[in-house]
Each structure stands twice: as C-alpha cells, then as structure tokens.
Amino acid sequence: MADEKTDRRWFLGFFTNLLMVVIGLLVAIPAVGYFLAPLRRKLGRTGDGFYDVGPLSEIPVGEWLLLSLEMVHEDGWRQTRVRHSVWVRRRGQGDQDITVLSSICPHLGCPINWIVDQSQFFCPCHGGIFDTEGRHTGGPPPRAMDPLEYEVRAGRLWVRYQDFKIGVAQSVPVNI
Numbered sequence: 001m002a003d004e005k006t007d008r009r010w011f012l013g014f015f016t017n018l019l020m021v022v023i024g025l026l027v028a029i030p031a032v033g034y035f036l037a038p039l040r041r042k043l044g045r046t047g048d049g050f051y052d053v054g055p056l057s058e059i060p061v062g063e064w065l066l067l068s069l070e071m072v073h074e075d076g077w078r079q080t081r082v083r084h085s086v087w088v089r090r091r092g093q094g095d096q097d098i099t100v101l102s103s104i105c106p107h108l109g110c111p112i113n114w115i116v117d118q119s120q121f122f123c124p125c126h127g128g129i130f131d132t133e134g135r136h137t138g139g140p141p142p143r144a145m146d147p148l149e150y151e152v153r154a155g156r157l158w159v160r161y162q163d164f165k166i167g168v169a170q171s172v173p174v175n176i
C-alpha cells in the first residue's frame, strides 16, 4: 500500500515536472526565435545586390524606360522599404544589348527625366543635360549619368542598384 502511494506520488511529481518543461518550451522557443530573427536574417542573407525590375519582353527596343525597384532595409526588427528608379534601354533583342543608368543626377541628386522629343536627358533642378547615352552635355553636373550593372535571369532583368557620390567628377559607388 505504501509502495503504491509512493509510486503514485512519484508519477504525479514526474508528470507535473514534465508538463512544466513542455509549457516552458512552448513559451521559450517562439520568444528566442523572435529575438534571434534579425541575426538569422543577416546571416542568411545571400543577396548579391541585384533587384528584379521586370520581364525583358516588356521593355521596348530602342526606347528609354524608367523602371522601379524596391529595396528593403533592415535595422534590427525594423524594416523600411525604399523605391528607386533606373533608366533602361534595349538596343536589340540580345541579353547583352542593354544599358541601365541611375536616374539620380550626379550634380546634387535630383531625379533625371528623359525628354523624348529632344532625345536627351534633362535634370530640372539646375538644368543638367545628358545625351541619349547618358553623357554629360550641359549644365552643372560634373560627370555622365552613372551606369548600373545588370543581369538577365530567366527572361527577367535584374539590376544591381547602387548609389554614387554626388558632386564629384568620378563615378564613386557609395555603400547602401
């Protein structure tokens, strides 16, 4: 009889402890996951800086087209989304026949427009002018429009987005 009572007490104690461990794990695992999430995202990020800007087939040959991409910046648990625009032109049907230019003016960073009927780029802030290849032809900008790297992956255009120093004669990439 005494043995039976001892066994029952031992079993109840064991079961209670087991239950507490299970409840503890149920609470602890998501909490630890939440706090480690930013670190995991950082370690697991294999991004090469290229962003999908759309199917190549939707980019007309011979015309400059303004395409946008969305970058996600992560700072701890906070995410901010930033849209950037790039100028894209296909010269022909080939994957290598593409030019991608930053739409940010190298003078003071205003957005550059393509003026179709003048066949030139124009920055409205201070009158910067660039020819159809993005070369500087007038106004205060100290250099040509900045070219961006691209790749064609499975029929889609991917652009390696990059900011550049403004106000200097050389195209100097800036970490983003």
Ligand code: FES
Pocket: 105, 106, 107, 108, 109, 110, 123, 124, 125, 126, 127, 128, 139, 140, 141
């Ligand atoms: S910012 Fe473009 S000309 Fe000044």
